[in-house]
Amino acid sequence: MDFKVLDATAFYAGVPFRSHVNYYTTSLIFDEIKHIQNNYEILQTLVKIKRIIIMDPEQSYCYQTILAAEKTGDIDVLSKEDISAIALCLNLHGELITDDFAIINVSNYLGINTKSIMTTGIxxxxxxxxxxxxxxxxxxxxxxxxxxxxxxxxxxxxxxxxxxxxxxxxxxx
Ligand SMILES: [Zn+2]
Known part of the structure; x- marks a missing residue:
């Protein structure tokens, strides 16, 4: 089974609303995006039917991500939400869907596959x-x-x- 993890940029781009795939995200990301989205009720429904699965990474993966971001020099521009998304992807051996340059950079360093939102045609x-x-x-x-x-x-x-x-x-x- 392959796990697709969404970061905030993927939610803002509407990725989960246009697809029938199950997506994973963290509680930090979900908290960040639910206030800004107009689609709050749709989001709640997607969570209820488990199209969006909220899961948090184990702490060790967060540390690993922080260390990697320090090495690549991206640590200052990554939020704790960003770090949680990368760490969850590491934890699940998943693919991260994002258009955030710093997230892509750190993910590459950690050997995580990333997929650009641009390629989804949005x-x-x-x-x-x-x-x-x-x-x-x-x-x-x-x-x-x-x-x-x-x-x-x-x-x-x-x-x-x-x-x-x-x-x-x-x-x-
Ligand atoms: Zn100020």
């Missing part, structure tokens, strides 16, 4: 921004220049304005 445009959770404004660096808080990632979704793959590399350094 035409939503996603744009990754950083913002400061301290002063709640857009940030252009990993650490907020105003208050010194670590910046967080935010994914902006827009529909059907053609393809703009230039946005794929979300890292603003």
């Amino acid at each position: 035409t939503h445009n996603r744009k990754c921004l950083y913002y400061c959770p301290g002063c709640n404004r857009q940030s252009t660096s990993k650490i907020c220049v105003i208050c010194g808080t670590k910046s967080k990632k935010k994914i902006i979704l827009s529909r059907g304005v053609g393809q703009s793959n230039q946005q794929k590399n979300h890292r603003i350094v």
Whole structure:
């Protein structure tokens, strides 16, 4: 059996709503996406019928992922949600569905197969921004220049304005 694991970018792109495959994700990812999605009831149904299976990785896989991200230099841009998705994939020997550049990088380092959302033919445009959770404004660096808080990632979704793959590399350094 092959396990397909979804990260947040896959949910924002609507992957679980367009397929009849069973997907795995972590409780951290599910918490992150359920507030932003308009599809809350559909998500609940997909969980109920086990199309989406929420499962958390064993701690040792989280440590392994963190160590790998430190080695690849991606640790600063990965959220704990991102780390949980990679760790679950490692745990299940699954395939990770994501368009997040840093997640792909760390996954490659760990020998995890990744599949791009672009290859699923979904035409939503996603744009990754950083913002400061301290002063709640857009940030252009990993650490907020105003208050010194670590910046967080935010994914902006827009529909059907053609393809703009230039946005794929979300890292603003
Ligand atoms: Zn700030």
